[in-house]
Amino acid sequence: MAGYHLNAHYWELCLRRALSGREPADIPVFAMPEQRVAYAVIPKAASTSIQTAMAPFFGVQPTKSEPIASAMRPHAIRSSHFAKDLAGPDWLIFAVVREPTARIQSAWRNKMDEPDEVFGPLRRMGMRRKLPFDQFVSRLARWPTWALNDHFSPQSELLKHVRDLPGFYAAKLESLADDWAHIQRLCLDRGIGLPDLDLMNRTSGAAPKVSPQTADILGNLYRADYEGFGYDRP
Template structure:
């Protein structure tokens, strides 16, 4: 007898019109049924991920926040790549149903990513809803790093996606291709080639101002980020920052 997820059409999975973060009721019901039928069966991915899925181009993109997500999405929107699961958050997915889809993700140096998150979510906004006095203290990136170090950066859900370990946001056992922001043009062209999409250059969206990292890095920050993101440095081979 076949497994339920082997008979399942991946095209059941779509996000709602007008709400790109939530799956349609039919998709949610399908996942609930798989979970209830066999929590220990391995039909669903053991962990949840932030997913974007295209059925027309047959890919699953594990989105890693602060790593060209808007640029990739903008490229898809402007070049006719349908995003049937657009911006789903913390989703466990049926493994066999997507076995023949191309899976990819992008990562970046953890120190660059951390400074980008701080600049975007703390300096330019108050995304974490700090009280005024705390928000003033958080204008120092080292203070924000100390606060972040107290979080469980492997917890999904539980930790903000902009700070979560990149290695936790990707199904490392099933990903076909991991590109790097540092070589984005080359790596994204390879992704486009694999999924049959145009590989024309796309202007970066929501990019941190050039030179931001160089102005902010201190020995304390290097040490804190090196400790917090030790697993990312190990998994993706970036040189760990030395104080």
């Protein structure tokens, strides 16, 4: 039996899901109803930079004392609510996706390897000490994808409420200079002058090596991302 069945956090998520329908993968969306523009947030894919660029349109002034994600949080709507209550055929809905292996490597460094303390959601999953990348991926893969924190969940899972809506556009981090210019042009047609992006929070250091066994796990765990967004499997 998979270890997550014995984890109290898993059953807490199940209860929350049953009572409210809320899942960790129900990502925030920043919507501007007057202009019919919305940004669906994918962590570890330029989300800090994009929220910073959009902050003035929500009356938020970025400061050094408060992370932009915290400052913007009161203005977000959950993707499930956005899809049900706001979205329509005349909306522009954009997100930025990232090559899945690079994204999970970045998440491992940022949330497991580099901090003094392991990221809270990982500790609640039973990963209370730092793990090598291969072990980390193996532990993630034991959990159902819907129960993973949004930093580790497949991007296709995160976007499930919006990806099939009319007007959805998935930019890629690997071609973001061109894709962001395209988004700027689309938004300008709607009266929104988005600034150029100042890419922030780039993870430094060499990427961890991926063993053949871990490559197979990643290929299965993020299969929908590799295939759906046009990335080569590891």
